[in-house]
Amino acid sequence: MSEQKRVLVVDDSKSARLVLRRMLEKYDLQVDTIESASLALDFLTHNRPDAIFMDHMMPGMDGFQAVKAIKANPRTATIPVMMYTSKGGDLYIGQARALGAVGVLPKTVAPAQLFECLCKIGVAKERRSEERNLDEEGTSERASERAEDIEPRHAPAAETFAPLREPDVAPPSGETPSAALDQHLRSLLEEQRVELRKDILLSMDTVARQSGAKLHRELEDTLDRLRPREPTATRTGFFPLGALALLLGASLLTNLYLYRDRPVLGNAAPGTPDTALSGQVDAQRTAIAVLESLQGQSHEQLRNGWNTVAWAMNHSLQYSYDEIALDGQRVDALEGLLRRLAESGFSGKLLVETHAGEFCLLGDQDQGFRLPPPDLPVEQCAFIGNPVQAADTPSAQQSLRFANFVASTPLLNNTGIRLEVTTRARTEPLSPYPEKTAATTAQAWNQAAQANNRVSVSVVPSEEQRSDTAQ
Secondary structure, three states: OOOOOEEEEEOOOHHHHHHHHHHHHOOOOEEEEEOOHHHHHHHHOOOOOOEEEEOOOOOOOOHHHHHHHHHHOOOOOOOOEEEEOOOOOHHHHHHHHHHOOOEEEOOOOOHHHHHHHHHHOOOOOOOOHHHHHHHHHOOOHHHHHHHHHHOOOOOOHHHOOHHHOOOOOOOOOOOOHHHHHHHHHHHHHHHHHHHHHHHHHHHHHHHHHHHHHHHHHHHHHHHHHHOOOOOOOOOOOOHHHHHHHHHHHHHHHHHHHHOOOOOOHHHOOOOOOOHHHHHHHHHHHHHHHHHHHHHHHHHHHHHHHHHHHHHHHHOOOEOOOOOOOEOOHHHHHHHHHHHHHHHOOOOEEEEEEEEOOOEEEEEEOOOEEEOOOOOOEHHHOOEEEOOOOOOOOHHHHEOHHHHHHHHHOHHHOOOOEEEEEEEOOOOOOOOOOOOOOOOOEHHHHHHHHHHHOEEEEEEEEOHHHHHHHHO
16 A cells, blocks of 8 residues: 655635545645645744645735745755635736746546546645545535535534644633534634635736736827937936036146146145146045035935835825735836935835724625715714735735736845835724724724725935935
8 A cells, every 4th residue: 555645735714624634635735734834844844745736815924925934945945736716817827937836726626637636746646435426416516515514424423623623723711512503603704705805906907907008008009109309318326426526627737737837736846836726626625525515415315315215105005995015006106216216226124014904894794895974973884994905915915916016026135225124003003093983083093994994105225325415
């Protein structure tokens, strides 16, 4: 009998790990589950699974960064990695394979598709007989799993909670098994609903972004053909310094030529006028003083430029209640800021902090949420929160577009610029909310929520650049 194969599932969603683990175990596979990419890399230092299923959007290190780290390590480079995500399309699959992943497995995977994937990465050789019987009877794999989770055939009712629980999950103290099962199922369903909603929104965003990019390229090509050729812009930032340096050099050469046959000033012949030479020396000293002044001004302008850009970004990156923090025009603004910092020779950190507001809304998850009338009392709101960003984690407030931008942009490679993203808890609001009283309106509440729904950006120069600027 062949040795049992071992696979690793990496996903920050507990329900996603549980679903995939149960499906894989039915193919006689030993399954390890880990909740983050950094912990997965630690796991791989002492363990070598036969295959890895890697989620994309996770707090801290995302799936693409983890795949790059795995493939860069000679000890783990040969382990096949399959992206386990709801993302798809030729562009995403191409990016995943370029980093070294075998392919992309959707989270709504069918049994036949999972079997083909396992055969592709060499951890399954034949279908299990139980699955063939289920296929012949027309019963879906997921229906079978749900039935087994709710009513195990050979286990007593008191132990029904065990199959649904991960190895490190225990029922809360003081609760009966049935109450613990109910609470656990509710938490799993809520987490899965949030994951599915996020995946649907990101999928729609990917399609819209690809279509928009195509239209943008066509528009740019049309405008390039229509607009006249413009002369190359002259960089004026260093022109005054360069011009004064040339004038100073020309003045020195002229003095050397005119006074090459003159005696030294200390031995000048009686009555020889030296007024012209003194004037030239004074002019040179004046030019040097002007150069030093301009140099100081340029350092001050550069310092003020960084502060001005950071201030402007801090006052412009608010977003709507139905948007993800790091998406849309916020990604465009960050890309533009990175480009300007790179062109100016900046080195240091670009700190990005996301914060989600808690909005007063009407509606529900099934039919969607909407802003209420301005004069509605806040106590009559159907929901107070942020339906798009359900958690204060970086993965919940970053879009797929932003993750792809960070992974692929050359502005963060060998430029001396580092991008750090943090998330501030909504329990620490940037702007205080009004009290929930009968007199508080939805408009007053949502004004505070909108002020809190923002992305803050700060620029921190490196120690080396600080010392250069101070000189």
